[in-house]
Amino acid sequence: MLLLSTISRRKKIKRVIVICLSVIFLIYILSPIYWVIISGFQKEAALEDRPPHFIPKKEIVTSNHYHFLFTGDIPPDSTLMLQSMYTMSGTLVYPAIINSLIIALFVTFINFMLGFPAGHVFARYRFWADKKIFLLMLATRLLPSISIVIPMYILLNKAGLLDTKFALICIYTAITLPFTIWILKAYFKNIPPAFEEAARIDGCGYFKMMAKVVLPLAMPGIIAALIFAFMTSYGEFVFATILTQTIASKTQTAVLAALAQGMSTSRGMIAAAATLSFLPPLVLAVIFRKHVLAGVCINLKI
Amino acid sequence: MKRYTKTSIFAYSIILPSLLFIFIFLLFPLLYSISISFRGYKYGVPTGEIVWFRNFVDIFTKETVAPGFYESLLVTLKFTVSAVIAVVVISLTIALLIKERCITSTWLKYSLLLPYAIPGVISAVVWNWIYDANFGVLNGVLFKLGLIKDYVGITSNPGLALWAILFAYVWKFVPASTYIFSAGLATIPDSVYEAAQMDGAGTFRTFFKITIPSLMPVLQLVLVMQTIFALVMHFGLVFVLTQGGPGSRTRTLAWLVYMESFTYTRFGRGTAMAIILALIMVVFIYVYLVLLNPERQIERKGGR
Amino acid sequence: MKKIFILMVCFFILAASVFAGAQKEEAEVPVTLKFAGWTYDLEKVTENLARYEEWVATEADTPIPGVAVEMDDAGYGEFDTHITTTFAAGGSYDVLYSSDHWLSKWAEAGWVVPLEDHFPEVRNYIQDIAPYSVEAMTYKGKLYGLPYYTDVMYFVYNKKMLADAGIKAPPTTWDEVKEQALKLKKAGITADPMMVGLKAGSWFDEAFFALIYSEGGSLIDKNLNPVFRTDSGPVYDMIEWVKGSINDTKIIPRKVLEMTAVDVQQAFKKGDTAFAIVPGYMIREFNTPGISDVAGQADVAMMPGKSHFTDGYSRMYLMGKSALREEKVKQASWNLIEFMGGETTVDGTKAYHIARRWAIENGLGFSVLSLWNDPEVNKVFSNMGNTEVMKAQKEKAKSKEGISAPWFAEWISLVRTEVQKAIIGEEKTSSVLDTIKKQWVDLKRE
Structure with a gap:
């Protein structure tokens, strides 16, 4: 009985370690992709905030970058500075x-x-x-x-x-x-x-x-x-x-x-x-x- | 004998187009590159002079004009060795985690598809944005955690630059070898593990006595592949992230080949250096094949 | 499985048709000019090129109908590489941008042709262009191009930050810079008081020469011999100063090693730093509200140091060797260069139209002396900063030494790595200077 309980406790500890490690690796694997996708939908000025917006709020979300990539239209609401940042390339x-x-x-x-x-x-x-x-x-x-x-x-x-x-x-x-x-x-x-x-x-x-x-x-x-x-x-x-x-x-x-x-x-x-x-x-x-x-x-x- | 010839004609008629592609677009340029490496160039224009091995000799002896060969050789080896170790260790760990059949296993297995599918250079662009010294998210995280007070340079830090590249490199190259390890692990029958457990072997003992030996052929494959990759596939990362800097901290051979050829416009010397790089690769692979070939090990034991 | 296969076949057919369609598009035009430039405000460049196409068919002295310009661009950092690979493999451009430190290499290799051999009238421009700019466009006594823009590196400071720290006047020596920077740091006004872009790319050269010149240093003399001492002297002192500022006093953040002048510009606009060394055209943005967080706070001071000299650089239009393939192409190429860099009559008015446009709309510097008489141009530049100081600094600008050597481009890219090595403390400054001296001598001997 005692042996069994130590084994099951060992198994539990092992499980916790496995899950913790898995989560760490998942963060490593997924966070860069998450961040680049999220960045593409943020307003330029928001991207320059420190610290950045890890979870973007509604008011900084925009699809302007994509709009520009497809049409070449510089976002109308952007300031002069931002306009110069949209290179035609x-x-x-x-x-x-x-x-x-x-x-x-x-x-x-x-x-x-x-x-x-x-x-x-x-x-x-x-x-x-x-x-x-x-x-x-x-x-x-x-x-x-x-x-x-x-x-x-x-x-x-x-x-x-x-x-x-x-x-x-x-x-x-x-x-x-x-x-x-x-x-x-x-x-x-x-x-x-x-x-x-x-x-x-x-x-x-x-x-x-x-x-x-x-x-x-x-x-x-x-x-x-x-x-x-x-x-x-x-x-x-x-x-x-x-x-x-x-x-x-x-x-x-x-x-x-x-x-x-x-x-x-x-x-x-x-x-x-x-x-x-x-x-x-x-x-x-x-x-x-x-x-x-x-x-x-x-x-x-x- | 006659049948053999007939089969040969048939077989060659099928594979000929493939061979032609490979010959015209890989082997012929390779032969041509050897001829280029024997030529002198000045400001990107061939001088018309055949210099034979002078380009090669220059690389090894003229430290001033062909700078940094030994230095970058060292950087390349440092990177290759650490990249191979890191990739093998991490991918084996993840493969074992996937094998545990937890809730996270499937997640891990399929999330690895993402870095696997993303083109290398695009991943470099992604990491470049993450490492950004002025607005990068890595700085943001450290800042938020209170580890730094002001945003710092990561790829310009002489102590960190190479490791920053390595971190991004591992991210891209772990998935493939994880899948290979997973497949290798799947071939080990459960009964072997059960038997070991009966004998009272602990996790580590099982790992070293059963898992590793059974994975030997797979490990060999991964090592060979990863070495080939690590020697050159970091080029896109260096190109986008550091351009060889700071100083010469990330100036690997692949980058030096690029610099020699396209910045210093010494095509002869650049090509010679590329040939040396290819030779280093061959040496590495040969060493692995000799050291790790299971058949050969068995032969040796049998001989005794 | 079958479905997937059919899907794939459909894909290929689609791709094939797109591909075939793309191949057919090219229309026949009598003269097609190939033009190469680096990526900067391409929208405006494209507009200018369209205007040229119109102009050359109608208003040009010798009108050529049906000229089309095809433009290629590459990043400024990769531009030399792009041009080199193109020409080394036998390709060419008819008209292309260049920078002062590439001209000698390209000319020596025969990729660009001396303009005055084919169009002697180009020499008429010499009297209207600042001498240092003419010098930068001349190789072996022959004029190769017309200016795109020319600028000098300025020392810019944030007035408000200095005032907040109780500093009355901007620094005049590098020791004062250090002193004031430490004061700013101590007062908690900025953590990184000074920035200068030292990324091992093209902007490095401008920053490096500006630093060296400011202290009265000199690298290469007129006879193309290295003249700097490797164990002391202004060159040594300046590198040591930067090294100390990055590693010891930390008044310059180490991240400048991965920053170009453009990154420094952004940091300054963001209010990250109090002192910066940047090219002149960037200053306009510093004081423009809506573009800059520190609008109204930026001003220009003379470059600190013993001599207050700075680096002046020139970017230009050149004619590639392929322009000579046909008389008509040659003429059209010259027309394009003159349209972009010279004085032409467009819509009935005679002016340096394009240089003027760059100056007014983008604040790019110019070496055309008569443009100073243009009220609109003058207005733009007087809004930028202390005009007196800027004028004085312009007079104390030298172009990069040694650029007349065809091996300069290769040498300077070696220097970038070596100087960075000294800054991060990988090698001693004296041994680094020894190395770059040896490299120069070896390259010259070759």
């Missing part, structure tokens, strides 16, 4: 997000078209130098992007592709493909090849088999890999900031970093812009949370 945020989305979607699509069959081939067939090619591909993942950005710049300029979405799409595809193939290879390894063999015996051609049999089976893995490709290309920074110059190809990372560097820029506007920028991948991750988690775990079975 703020209006680039929205088109830049669209650019980023276009680029990321294309990359995701190419990843699907190329990575899906390639992952399948690596998982199912033995062929000349297969392991070497696979390793070489994985090794390219290790390349720090900063080490190839200079040659890339010079090469793209020679090809007249500097400051185009096309160039970024190609580069991001090259960056994400190895990883997509890696994940999908691991995923196919876990699917017994029996289904495919049966389809083959039934007289299915290769492409029909891939579309009708393999694709549905591999869907969760594919989604996981594609989401990763999407996020990587959406959030890439080094290439984006150096290889783009105008809004024709500037992505949201480049615009946001420049905006945050800008002097005396409205802080509320930066916060609103940051919120807008991370919204697409965030929504995606929340919708496909199961796949994201599964995708990370596929890595384990190399």
Whole structure:
């Protein structure tokens, strides 16, 4: 009896510790996001108050920052000082997000078209130098992007592709493909090849088999890999900031970093812009949370 | 043999487009970067002279003109080691917390999706606003708690700057490894723990005798990944938060590569430095693979 | 699962159509000028460019119809990097902003062309532009551009704070600054009595030279040799003074290491500090009610120190090498530079239209001497602060030493890091000065 009670007391203490630690980590994880979202809805003058308004009151809430980001209309109620803080580069945020989305979607699509069959081939067939090619591909993942950005710049300029979405799409595809193939290879390894063999015996051609049999089976893995490709290309920074110059190809990372560097820029506007920028991948991750988690775990079975 | 060739042709026809992408946009620039590192540049214009390894030699010997290489090597190592340790410790802790199946577990599990999904640079922008010396919320919290009387600089404090970057970095990179650890923990059967409990092993004993050994392969993966990330992925944070300052306190190799190439416009030397950075990465990974490879450990034991 | 897949396909088709649409938009224009500037009041810049497009087709001396200007911008801190990467990879701009400390590098690399080789009439402007500004726009004896704006770094103080602490006159030496600052601190009027932006970015150079000059220091002589002593003298003293003020007396907060002049401006407006070193155009906002919390309290004093000298800087318009690709482009580029920085006839009136507009609407300084005769401009500047002091300070302004060396831009960015190291006490001031001296010598030898 005594033993049992000490055990249950121990369990209780453990539980309290677990919850306390969890809460601390939750605060660490969530508070930056809370703060940036809240800041985007506060009046500029309120953001300069000391201490800041941790929970904003009604009278300091405004949607002016968002209004400005989309329309370029400087809030009419703001003072002269605030007006000078709304730099026109703020209006680039929205088109830049669209650019980023276009680029990321294309990359995701190419990843699907190329990575899906390639992952399948690596998982199912033995062929000349297969392991070497696979390793070489994985090794390219290790390349720090900063080490190839200079040659890339010079090469793209020679090809007249500097400051185009096309160039970024190609580069991001090259960056994400190895990883997509890696994940999908691991995923196919876990699917017994029996289904495919049966389809083959039934007289299915290769492409029909891939579309009708393999694709549905591999869907969760594919989604996981594609989401990763999407996020990587959406959030890439080094290439984006150096290889783009105008809004024709500037992505949201480049615009946001420049905006945050800008002097005396409205802080509320930066916060609103940051919120807008991370919204697409965030929504995606929340919708496909199961796949994201599964995708990370596929890595384990190399 | 003939079948093998036929399969090869088929396989290559499928993977060729992928290989082309990777070759044209990753490997070719890499080879080209080696050629750049052998060239002399002045004010961003190639001098047309092939200098072979002089750029590399300069990096190691000319402290005045190619400043701060050793310094930044030290900063980089300091950051990488602490980042890897911090990420591993925190993510393992969170993974264990999630495993406890408390009310907070699901919260923890899904809230981690947020930093995971936010692009690195955007998170830097967010932290930049939090650390702001004049109106930042971190200052606000400290002020409210009465810990400081006036708003202070955080990223300009020589003792804090690197740790401020680390704090933001960990925030962004903990989720992925937490999920990996969670998955790894899930593969350990409950019966093992029950058996340990029967033997009267305490929490810590179980952790070190059962959890850690079973997590070895996962740990290896996380270490390799985190090292690769920590060596370069802090670039966005340094770019937005400190620009290498104060002094040279946060001037990491990745930042120095950027400065050499794009501020001092010495593309040859910058590229040479980037190649050195890539080599450091390879060394790190090789060491991990040798030290932590479970198969190899078993082999060694078997050999004895 | 199928639904998700269909959804995804829809997405791609949508994206593809948007992409295809975006590619087609470019309309054909006879002359398209590529223009690069840093991000400052882009709305006004865009307006000016639109006015130029109109003007060049009608009122210009040699009208060119159908000129369109495409503008790129980058933050001031990244501007040199942006231009360098563009040109180093073979790209170019037809017209671009520049600052005095980049001109020599860009000119030496052949990225910008000497204006007077192609348009000798530009020399007519020399008599109407202040000599230090002309000097800043000249490389190897040739004039490269026309001024965008020029300014000097001023020592600004808060009258009310000083009065509250019982201080009658603003400081005239750095020791007095320290003394008064400590008084202000002790009286609880401000915790951070003095600020000067020392973030390792572009504004650092202006602040650093202002501090050095004020004490009578000198870094580089006319023959491009370093002339400062590394163990004593004004340069050493000034760095030591800043170091002591940040670490010992704490009259300057350490956060100035992450602040630019613009952050200092904001802090001053907020009433955080009593003394500040800022560029002239910022002063106007200090005394404007509704913009500033300390409106009416700010005033300008001569830079403290032994010599009271300060740093004067010039920003300018240059012509990039690609402007030479075609006679028409060349002419249009020159027209643009003259429209922005020179004297042109717009709507029948002849004036320095754009420089005047910047001066009146934004309080930007100018080096065009005849603009002082403009009553409207004069009114704006007399509202800013003590005009007498400002005039006196302008006369005691020197442009940055050594800017005629093409390696200056690289050297100064090394200096920023080194001086910060000295300030945070990572290295001794003397060894830091040794290092930057060696760096200069090595770079010169290369």
